[in-house]
Amino acid sequence: MATLRQGLMALCACTLLASAARADDMQDASRMLKAGQHQQALERVNKVLAAKPRDPQARFLKGLILTDQGNTRDAIDIFTKLTQDYPELPEPYNNLAVIYAAQGQYDKARVALEQSIRTHPSYATAYENLGDVYAKLASQAYDKALQIDSTNKGAQNKLSLVRELVGGTAAAPVAIAQKPAEKPAAEKPKPVAEKPKPVAEKPAAVQKPAAADAGAEVLAAVNAWAEAWSKKDADAYLAYYAKDFKAPGKESRADWEKGRRTRIGSAKTIKVAIGSPKVTMSGSNEATVVFQQTYQSDTFKSAGRKTLVMSKADGRWQIREEKSS
Numbered sequence: 001m002a003t004l005r006q007g008l009m010a011l012c013a014c015t016l017l018a019s020a021a022r023a024d025d026m027q028d029a030s031r032m033l034k035a036g037q038h039q040q041a042l043e044r045v046n047k048v049l050a051a052k053p054r055d056p057q058a059r060f061l062k063g064l065i066l067t068d069q070g071n072t073r074d075a076i077d078i079f080t081k082l083t084q085d086y087p088e089l090p091e092p093y094n095n096l097a098v099i100y101a102a103q104g105q106y107d108k109a110r111v112a113l114e115q116s117i118r119t120h121p122s123y124a125t126a127y128e129n130l131g132d133v134y135a136k137l138a139s140q141a142y143d144k145a146l147q148i149d150s151t152n153k154g155a156q157n158k159l160s161l162v163r164e165l166v167g168g169t170a171a172a173p174v175a176i177a178q179k180p181a182e183k184p185a186a187e188k189p190k191p192v193a194e195k196p197k198p199v200a201e202k203p204a205a206v207q208k209p210a211a212a213d214a215g216a217e218v219l220a221a222v223n224a225w226a227e228a229w230s231k232k233d234a235d236a237y238l239a240y241y242a243k244d245f246k247a248p249g250k251e252s253r254a255d256w257e258k259g260r261r262t263r264i265g266s267a268k269t270i271k272v273a274i275g276s277p278k279v280t281m282s283g284s285n286e287a288t289v290v291f292q293q294t295y296q297s298d299t300f301k302s303a304g305r306k307t308l309v310m311s312k313a314d315g316r317w318q319i320r321e322e323k324s325s
Contacts, residue, residue: 094112308323
């Protein structure tokens with residue numbers, strides 16, 4: 001089966017505001033990673049992060065280095081926190097999927113890739129990787145069907161088609177993730193499977209995805225907020241509320257957070273859906289989002305109109321005010 005492709009993060013130059021020294025360190029780290037000098041590359045990236053801990057490009061590059069070293073636990077932690085701090089960026093979701101797929105966690109890989117696509121609908125790499133994951137899941141399902149009923153001709157024919165697509169047999173382990181390494185745009189990737197793909201996309205360190213305009217960034221943050229709520233991840237959910245968030249009524253922020261954690265933790269399941277969202281920009285760092293919210297848990301259902309007043313700080317869109325009707 002073809003390998004999943006890692007993504008290189010594209011960032012806006014006006015957001016980075018990188019100094020010459022930082023740029024040099026990042027370039028050196030990228031060259032060292034390419035040369036297989038992982039420890040030296042890690043030292044350079046850590047130097048950048050010591051001065052600017054939230055720097056998304058440096059954190060992302062550190063995730064690539066750790067993945068290449070086989071330190072997937074820390075790499076997952078880095079990419080996961082990037083999705084929380086910068087939910088508008090599709091590449092961290094994509095690279096999480098690569099790691100999950102390498103571990104055989106195809107359902108987790110699928111979820112990460114679907115979020116990457118929601119964040120950036122024109123991100124071709126995520127679509128291609130999602131196709132590979134679906135093919136692997138289909139292969140496993142058809143193989144299971146044949147284990148139960150070996151005479152099932154339909155499953156046999158479909159399994160043959162999947163084998164032809166991905167190569168090999170359904171029962172054999174399939175390598176669909178590769179160790180990432182930043183490559184110059186002109187350099188050819190080294191083959192790692194029967195149908196190799198480039199190890200990384202062409203670097204674009206000072207450009208922002210065309211589709212990720214201000215409105216799309218706001219909507220991506222709202223979708224990520226709803227997803228964290230649906231996953232019952234209270235920490236991630238509450239991280240989308242700004243420090244100056246106006247708690248409803250006369251509740252203090254601490255009491256409000258405590259109440260939210262209690263309600264989220266007590267529910268066995270939560271599903272939050274957002275319908276017909278409308279984003280109104282009040283400036284480059286202010287926005288209002290109005291949408292139809294549907295909430296469902298194991299004990300309660302509700303639907304209504306919700307308004308979120310949002311602001312952008314430190315590169316993140318967060319909720320300052322929340323109204324329901």
